[in-house]
Amino acid sequence: MLFNSYAFLLVFLPAAIAIASVVDRYPNRRRPVLIALSLIFYAYWDVRFLPLMVVSILANWYLAKAYAAIRSGALIAAGIVGNLAVLGFFKYTNFLADNFAALGIPAGHIDVALPLGISFFTFHHVMYLVDLRGGRAPLYSLDRYALYICYFPQAISGPLARWSEVMDQFGQQMFRPGWEERCAFGVTLIVLGLLQKVLLADPVGAAVEPVFAEALKGPVIDGKSWIALGFAFQLFFDFSGYSDIAIGTALILGVKLPQNFDAPFRATSIRDFWRRWHMTLSRFLRDYIYIPLGGNRFGLSRQIAALLATMALGGLWHGAGWTFVIWGVLQGLAIACAVLWRRTLPGPPALVGWAATAIFSILSFVIFRAGSIEAAWHIYEGLMILPQYRLEGRNAVLAAAACAFLLPPTYEICRRLTATPQLAVPAGLGVAMVAVLVALGESQSYQFIYFQF
């Protein structure tokens, strides 16, 4: 079920809130009801994937339980390998087959759909198992663990909350003191999330799509490549919007999920950018890949190798293709350059750092989206041609760029809008919500990009 659908906004979400409100007075029923709602939400997309989700939860929980009993690290290692193997089977089998074929080794494709949210729930399992092995995570009850994995606001596309951030919140009373303000904050986040998706991301998506399609066929003419640069803003508002709806929904139900974006296009260095962009994934990459690989504890060359490996894996996580790997490696190289710069030279003025970071990130997202290295090259080549004044989609891209560069993070906007309970704010949000509902009727509303990862 898409967050930007009538099914979610007019049926599932109100029903979920109503049901959660009814069971709120029965502490023992809160978690089971939320699990049931989450599984319905997950199955609505494709019921065939529901058994995978359920088996994944049960297998990992029983493994954790067994580990708690016998304390064998091999169990955890097997669990992590198993989770990654499942992810690899669904997501990377055909990618590997293509690479084998390129090397002259015949390997067949499998015809299997990618289960929704598998990249996210795999990482949730891994985070918990690693911390269990490290003695940082306790063994939780099955219902808490199940909610950690399948909790519907975050199950499909994050945020990648850590177990420690959410586990104890599951089952808390929804109508505890302060719920009214919390709900108002959640409602504001949901409306702002939908506005980001419908008003900013979708129009840019409609503008960039034909340009990338043209790039797949050949050179891009008439300076249209400049429109393709808008993809960075499409991706940002698409995913930031999704995250805000997820966080807002959870907040209404009484659970605080971590923030996922912090105005990344206002970052003044590439390191700063990655502290602001998909923050929960960045933390995962840092704590569960970069630091275990040595981090900055074993000298500069090891640190740079760890950075490159981490970001390359981060790229590959986004999609099974070399363009994603290259995008990840480029991020790693940029961060490595920043590390070297900081060791040898004084930091550049903030404005220079901001400009360099913005240009690099916008240009590198072209590879992320292009679909092939050749197509990305066609876009870059097309940037040599100055854009015509009246390029189709220009206004959508410029509006999104202005919002990305100038607006504070949505969390901050929400904080300002809900600093005091002014009635003009909910009235305005109500009008915006109706506008969004009308806009959603257009069949051209795009899916959230992060669903495919």
Place this chain on the structure above:
Amino acid sequence: MTLATAQTDPAAGTSSTEAREALRWRRWLAAFLLTTGLLGTFVYAGVVLVDPFSTGRFTLMQGVDVASRNARLLKGGVARDPRFDAAVFGSSTGFPLDPRRIGNGTGWAVAQLAIPASLPPSQLLVARTFQRYHSNRANLQIYTLDELWCRPGDPAAGAWGAFPEWVYESPDREYLSRILFPEALTAAARRLVIRAGLMEAPARADGFMTTNLTPVPRTKLAALVRPSANPAPDNRFPALELLAAHIAALPADSRLAFAFMPPYVNMLPVAGSPAEARLQACKARAREIAGLRPNTAWLDLMTENALTTNAMNYYDEVHTTPAAADEIAAAIVGVLKEKDLVKR
């Protein structure tokens, strides 16, 4: 707030300030729900009752107004308009035909129901809608055929975005679940303004709209390589079988015309090639289908002729200029007269 309610609330354990604050936030939430609910209901009910595409459903405004410039949507109303007793169906290749030119030559009141970017199943849906609303009298139906009808495989494959079938034919529930979207809201407002006499309709009542395509360079047309390979040696034409089933269900007194529309000559297959054999087989099957009924006219302009060999007649490979469209309309009038299918 009264003194009593300003006291500490022992059940919740909150101070009076907190209780007041909570109350203000509850009002905040109520204001959001009320605004969304009331405005949403007003907008939705307004769109449904105004009936932006003149479908005649759930509305008191039973007349037909053209209030949209989107051909896929506006023709849902035109298809049911009782002022017309004839219609042109097809895709973008039939779209430039001016129905007045056909009507002037034959006496029929013709509606233009060809829709750009529509596949054969969608074109037949439009035709079914026209027939449903005009079954009470003799009518003329002109089917403009193009390469889409000769394709192998699923006739619904390769759609250019979802066709709004629900405007033409749908259960009430589906219609009501789809009617709220930006163009519907705009068209609803426009319909009210048009009814108030404050604005001209964005297109003619018969559904005709002028086409303003940017012509591709003539050199590009000249450089086209004529096809020679046959994409499907079995010579099956699934779209034509849909057409056969469709016209078999029409009443015996319906007058029909079939016209193969003229693409630019370089889109025609090489003479004697497998592709040409397939095209001829397609035309033969279409003619066979047409031949099964009385009162049927036939026109084949998909040949090398004075129209198709002149690049000035084309905006691009398949789309003709208004002047060329007028020539095609004259040719259609010619075959209708020849077959005595004019209105008496």
